[in-house]
Amino acid sequence: MDSTLKLFFVLSQTLLLLSQFSKASDYNNLVYKNCSSQTLAGSNESHSKSLHSLFQELVPQSSKSKFFKATAGDDPSAAVSGFFQCRGDLSNKDCFDCVNTLPDLSNSLCNKAVAGRIQLHGCYFYYETDEFIVDDETSKHDLIHKVCGQKAKDSSFEGQRDKAFEAMESGVIDGKGFYSGDYESVHAMAQCEGDLIDCDCGECVSNAVQIAQEECVGSVSGQIYLDRCFISYSYFPHGSGPSGASGNSDNKKSSGGDSNTGKTVAIVLGGVAALALGFIFLSFLRSCGDKDSIW
Known part of the structure; x- marks a missing residue:
């Protein structure tokens, strides 16, 4: 039975690691x-070095802070x-893991751009090249994404959603600058940029709420991203969303990639669990057979 116990321990650790991977991947x-x-004309070697230096300063900070600003580059230009x-x-660990994925994404998605924003479900990064005046007339309250x-099927849930929005607007x-909470069957979340003062944060979130009500009419979930804040909501008609399920509740039914990731990991977890139970059962039968042979 010692081998069976060892196998059970290994499989249980595997299940734990896979569940953690699912959460982090979302x-x-x-x-x-x-x-x-x-974009930068010609060689962008100096810009790339400055951006690399910026990430070298930002990434370590993500293990102890949710928001951090910095400037990098020896050459003022x-x-x-x-x-x-x-x-x-x-x-802190999830924040670090999230931010640690941003350097490669920034280099591949915004290569040579003088400014850019990369938004993940758990974190985001914004940069701008100081020498350039970025041609961006976007207001901090305008819709970005x-x-x-x-x-x-029934829009009656919107009453609950609007009540959740009211709680979110005061709660943020x-x-x-951050709120995550439930009203009946609706989970709502909001966050403002880290250095936004309270009144500006409240104004930004209120604008995001208005956009959500206009743009996502009848939708059971939504995410609204403005320049200085974002909001999200999810409706769980059968109580499938646990109270305070802020981990990924805003991702459900709003992005096919997240849904597919969750399904894939669920299948893997189910397969591993089935194999574990089967192996333990066979080991039990074998141990019973050994006892019978002794007698």
Whole structure:
């Protein structure tokens, strides 16, 4: 039976690691990129070095802070300023893991752009090249990106959603820029940029709510991203969303990539669990057979 116990321990650890991978992979999924149309002409070696130096300063900070700004670059003509922000409900480890994926994504998605924003489900990164005036007339309250989920068969849930929005609008100010909570069957979340003052944060979230009500009419889930804040909501008609399920509740039914990741990991977990039970059962039968042979 010693071998059976060892096998059970190994399989249980495997299940634990796979569940943690599922959670982390959701945080690190790309939501959108917003790269400036203004690009660097010719060689961008100095810019690349400055951006690399910026990440070297930002990434270590993500293990102890949810928001951090910095400027890097010895050459004033190639200096780069930027910041990262993690969702308020992430652990320090999840924040670090999320931010640690951003350097490669930034290089591949916004190569040579003088400014860019990479938004993942768990964190985002923004940078701009100091020498350039970025041609961006986007207001901090203008819509940058939206994701609306499938339409509900019955729009009566929107009453619950609006009540959740009301709680979120006051809660995000009380929560110093972050809110995650439930109203009946609706989970809502909001976050403002880390250095946004309370009144501006409240105004930004209120604008996002109005956009959600106009753009995601009848949708059971939605994500609204403005320049300085974002909101999300999810409706769980059968109580399938646990209270405070902020981990990934805003991702459900709003991005096919997240749904597929969850399904794949669920299949793997189910397969491993079935193999574990089968192996333990066979080992039990074998041990019983050995006892019978002794007698």
